[in-house]
Amino acid sequence: MPMLALEDFRHTMESCNHCGQCKWLLGPKTKGYDYAEICPIHQRFGFDAYSGQGLLNIAEELLNGELAYESGLIELIYSCTTCGACDINCKSIRDMEVLETILALRSRVVADGWGPMPVHQQQARSVARQHNIFGKEHGQRFDWLTPDIELAKSSNVAYFVGCVASYRYPQIAQNTVRILNAGGVKFTVLDGEEYCCGGPLWRTGQVAAARQVAEHNLAALEKHGIDTVIVSCAECFGAFRDFYPRLGELKFQVTHITEVVEQLIADGRLTLHNTRSRKVTYHDPCLLGRLSEAYVPWHGEIKAFGRHEPPKQWRRGRQGVYDAPREVLKAIPGLEIVEMVRNEENSYCCGAGGGVAEAFPNFSQWTARERSKEAKSTGADAIVSCCPFCESAFEQALRTADGEMEYFDVTQLIADAL
Amino acid sequence: MSLPRDVYAELERIIGSEYISDREYILAGLRHAMPSSPVRPASPAAVLLPGSTEEIQQIIKVCNRRGLKFIPTVSSLISFAYPTEPNTIILQLKRMNRITEINRTDRYVVIEPGVRHGQLRTELMKFGLSYPVAAVGPGGSVLVNFACSSGDNHDQHGASRTNRYIHGVEWVLPSGELIRLGSLANDAGWFCADGPGPSLRGLIKGYAGPFGGFGVITRIAIGLDEWRGPAGMPTEGRSPDYQVRLPHDRHKVFLFKFSTLDQLRDAMIEIGKAEIGQAVLKYFNLTAALLATQSANDFWALWDSGLFQRELARPLYVYLATHSAEEMAYEEAVLREIIAETGGVEVDPAIRAIYENNMDFFILVGFLQRVLRLGGAWAPTKLSADSIHHMFEVGKTVPEFLQEFIDKGLIFDAPDNFQIISMEYGHLAHIELLFLWERNQRNWGDIPRQVMARSLETEIRHGHHATMPPRSMPMLQKLGPLYSDCHIWSTKIGEAFGARW
Numbered sequence: 001m002p003m004l005a006l007e008d009f010r011h012t013m014e015s016c017n018h019c020g021q022c023k024w025l026l027g028p029k030t031k032g033y034d035y036a037e038i039c040p041i042h043q044r045f046g047f048d049a050y051s052g053q054g055l056l057n058i059a060e061e062l063l064n065g066e067l068a069y070e071s072g073l074i075e076l077i078y079s080c081t082t083c084g085a086c087d088i089n090c091k092s093i094r095d096m097e098v099l100e101t102i103l104a105l106r107s108r109v110v111a112d113g114w115g116p117m118p119v120h121q122q123q124a125r126s127v128a129r130q131h132n133i134f135g136k137e138h139g140q141r142f143d144w145l146t147p148d149i150e151l152a153k154s155s156n157v158a159y160f161v162g163c164v165a166s167y168r169y170p171q172i173a174q175n176t177v178r179i180l181n182a183g184g185v186k187f188t189v190l191d192g193e194e195y196c197c198g199g200p201l202w203r204t205g206q207v208a209a210a211r212q213v214a215e216h217n218l219a220a221l222e223k224h225g226i227d228t229v230i231v232s233c234a235e236c237f238g239a240f241r242d243f244y245p246r247l248g249e250l251k252f253q254v255t256h257i258t259e260v261v262e263q264l265i266a267d268g269r270l271t272l273h274n275t276r277s278r279k280v281t282y283h284d285p286c287l288l289g290r291l292s293e294a295y296v297p298w299h300g301e302i303k304a305f306g307r308h309e310p311p312k313q314w315r316r317g318r319q320g321v322y323d324a325p326r327e328v329l330k331a332i333p334g335l336e337i338v339e340m341v342r343n344e345e346n347s348y349c350c351g352a353g354g355g356v357a358e359a360f361p362n363f364s365q366w367t368a369r370e371r372s373k374e375a376k377s378t379g380a381d382a383i384v385s386c387c388p389f390c391e392s393a394f395e396q397a398l399r400t401a402d403g404e405m406e407y408f409d410v411t412q413l414i415a416d417a418l
Numbered sequence: 419m420s421l422p423r424d425v426y427a428e429l430e431r432i433i434g435s436e437y438i439s440d441r442e443y444i445l446a447g448l449r450h451a452m453p454s455s456p457v458r459p460a461s462p463a464a465v466l467l468p469g470s471t472e473e474i475q476q477i478i479k480v481c482n483r484r485g486l487k488f489i490p491t492v493s494s495l496i497s498f499a500y501p502t503e504p505n506t507i508i509l510q511l512k513r514m515n516r517i518t519e520i521n522r523t524d525r526y527v528v529i530e531p532g533v534r535h536g537q538l539r540t541e542l543m544k545f546g547l548s549y550p551v552a553a554v555g556p557g558g559s560v561l562v563n564f565a566c567s568s569g570d571n572h573d574q575h576g577a578s579r580t581n582r583y584i585h586g587v588e589w590v591l592p593s594g595e596l597i598r599l600g601s602l603a604n605d606a607g608w609f610c611a612d613g614p615g616p617s618l619r620g621l622i623k624g625y626a627g628p629f630g631g632f633g634v635i636t637r638i639a640i641g642l643d644e645w646r647g648p649a650g651m652p653t654e655g656r657s658p659d660y661q662v663r664l665p666h667d668r669h670k671v672f673l674f675k676f677s678t679l680d681q682l683r684d685a686m687i688e689i690g691k692a693e694i695g696q697a698v699l700k701y702f703n704l705t706a707a708l709l710a711t712q713s714a715n716d717f718w719a720l721w722d723s724g725l726f727q728r729e730l731a732r733p734l735y736v737y738l739a740t741h742s743a744e745e746m747a748y749e750e751a752v753l754r755e756i757i758a759e760t761g762g763v764e765v766d767p768a769i770r771a772i773y774e775n776n777m778d779f780f781i782l783v784g785f786l787q788r789v790l791r792l793g794g795a796w797a798p799t800k801l802s803a804d805s806i807h808h809m810f811e812v813g814k815t816v817p818e819f820l821q822e823f824i825d826k827g828l829i830f831d832a833p834d835n836f837q838i839i840s841m842e843y844g845h846l847a848h849i850e851l852l853f854l855w856e857r858n859q860r861n862w863g864d865i866p867r868q869v870m871a872r873s874l875e876t877e878i879r880h881g882h883h884a885t886m887p888p889r890s891m892p893m894l895q896k897l898g899p900l901y902s903d904c905h906i907w908s909t910k911i912g913e914a915f916g917a918r919w
Binding site for chain 1: 441450452512513517533534537541544558653656712717776778785787790792854
């Protein structure tokens with residue numbers, strides 16, 4: 001199945017009216033002066049070029065041969081966290097594909113030999129050699145497995161761990177399997193056959209490299225007869241839901257650990273106990289929330305006055321995993337959950353996505369601090385989320401922020417409450 | 419085209435390197451044709467993001483000395499925000515985004531240009547205060563709507579036109595000189611635009627607003643109204659199905675339909691006389707269908723059903739917002755009596771439910787950009803205000819010039835897609851005709867010009883005045899005599915201020 005090219009989004013580029021909705025929170029969700037902006041690059045850099053609208057304009061000029069490549073342009077294109085807030089906001093009012101255009105733009109930049117940023121190229125080389133984005137030994141990918149963890153000898157359910165939990169935050173992986181063990185879920189892991197999900201490569205425009213590892217993972221899952229993939233990383237979840245279906249129809253379902261836990265609690269197979277009184281606020285990771293709707297291919301024609309033939313199924317972020325993490329947190333006695341202004345499909349990015357943490361760490365941290373300020377304004381004493389990329393961003397931001405605030409992966413709180 | 423290096427350096431010294439750019443990829447964000455226009459704006463020579471009034475003064479002085487034109491803008495939603503010729507720089511005032519004072523006693527707020535409707539409207543709700551929000555979406559600049567463009571809105575029956583809300587004004591003239599108007603001029607605060615200092619409120623805003631031709635307004639105070647709703651947007655649901663319901667005992671929406679425009683007009687006038695209601699308007703039906711649906715295909719399903727054409731050809735929208743349930747009972751009884759006397763009947767309840775479930779329509783109009791969904795080629799015309807009676811007379815003439823465009827298939831078949839909004843309890847009314855066209859036809863770029871010209875000819879023939887005086891001199895010369903020769907005055911004022919337009 002061919003990937004969509006920049007040319008396929010000309011209608012989107014030509015339809016933009018500069019209305020600004022890609023930069024500002026949707027009206028009904030706005031709660032006041034603060035936290036009304038939605039696009040990190042626009043908020044930080046100010047110029048319209050730094051926004052969904054600006055990237056559409058840039059894409060159109062590149063497509064028409066009106067804009068020459070230069071290093072500053074490449075940096076601008078890769079400063080976007082591809083968080084998709086612009087896309088979901090725009091789609092609330094327009095029939096446009098802003099994020100798809102941005103991803104196609106990155107892919108075009110790579111094809112033209114101008115992208116991605118050097119650090120992203122390094123990631124691709126690491127994935128090619130060691131099958132993870134850090135370049136660590138592939139053989140150490142499952143070093144986090146401890147003897148007390150029960151893996152099924154054979155199961156059609158697999159836990160896909162991902163690079164960041166495997167190498168940087170092994171406690172996420174360990175807590176996930178402890179939770180699954182406690183709930184009596186029989187599962188296996190791919191062990192040496194698990195490669196990077198490909199998400200970080202895809203989102204930096206390195207589509208061929210991403211496809212290679214994705215096809216490997218698909219083959220491994222098929223070989224083991226897996227029909228359910230459990231994921232604890234939002235980046236992997238987003239890749240499975242959005243990228244993999246572009247390679248062909250998935251033969252398995254993908255579910256997030258919080259969805260599994262929510263079901264276990266509902267079935268009476270798991271009970272969570274009081275740990276410690278805490279007021280927490282939940283940060284919706286982009287790739288578990290608004291960008292986790294399953295990809296639905298559409299090939300057709302846009303007729304007069306916007307009529308799509310055949311009708312197009314729009315992905316507007318409403319089907320993201322929003323309720324499960326909140327329901328699970330509510331099930332932990334002693335936890336009080338308070339919401340940030342920008343939540344669910346309107347969540348503000350942590351700053352780590354789209355390769356930004358690697359290429360522009362200062363801007364990434366600025367974004368994480370912005371989000372941490374919003375979290376702090378709720379009166380919460382901890383941020384909870386489900387993404388190791390977010391964890392990395394918040395960990396650093398909270399270390400330098402005024403006032404004490406902690407970060408927890410949701411699996412940590414669940415495991416503590418077992 | 420980039421700026422000469424020495425000019426760039428001079429501006430950079432004023433504003434700082436982070437807030438100026440003439441790189442082509444930065445300019446790309448501000449030089450694209452709107453889908454409604456075949457004309458591509460000239461590329462700006464540079465974009466600047468000033469952070470203070472003082473910086474703006476210095477920048478303007480450099481512009482004057484070095485022969486540069488400048489355009490102040492915030493969201494850049496409308497065509498006036500784009501250069502028409504080279505050697506023009508854009509001043510985007512986004513960084514000047516503070517609410518510097520909310521005065522609850524005297525009911526005014528002082529704002530900089532970068533404050534947006536979404537921010538201010540919801541911030542003021544916390545204090546039980548409000549103002550007429552222009553239907554431009556949450557990212558539109560409040561200051562621009564009040565000081566520089568017309569900015570009328572649905573809720574002005576129980577409120578007023580934006581030009582009447584302006585209090586103190588801080589204004590950088592085209593010369594770079596700073597002046598303050600009204601009470602502000604004598605350091606007496608922001609509460610009044612008239613005396614003891616000079617009152618030039620009519621000049622900066624006037625009837626339609628100069629769209630920035632007279633320098634840069636850097637701060638204004640606007641008067642505030644009471645908000646009778648909750649302290650926050652009571653929003654439920656997820657995009658794009660948001661529901662905003664206000665307490666039903668004090669906030670109610672009614673939709674009636676009438677057989678003739680005269681009946682509808684009489685009902686509007688009587689409601690004004692009774693001094694009830696927050697919003698009273700005849701709304702667009704095509705636009706209503708676009709706002710009520712979530713994709714172009716959804717829209718077509720609704721439009722093809724004929725429901726909105728049938729029910730909303732001559733609709734009257736009424737939004738009652740009261741202090742108490744008793745007051746609501748009174749206003750509703752009065753309303754129903756007027757509707758019965760004027761021959762109105764309720765529209766299909768399914769349509770009324772749309773507005774009951776999403777009163778955002780009467781708060782922020784957060785979904786307005788859905789009108790662009792069919793491809794974005796659209797234009798408003800008329801856009802002016804006069805008596806209710808006069809506006810309805812204008813409305814009756816719409817088929818005279820619009821039908822031929824529909825018959826030729828040049829524009830969307832929606833002859834009733836115009837709105838008339840009652841303002842100031844019926845002392846004034848605003849009219850706007852909105853039409854859409856497709857870009858896949860030959861000479862599509864000429865369609866809006868033709869429609870507007872025919873609209874104007876029709877007005878002149880009838881002696882009507884419902885078109886906002888445009889900035890183009892040939893059009894102004896045609897229209898000026900209907901508006902006390904305003905074109906002569908505006909030209910003289912422009913010359914007096916040395917406006918570069």
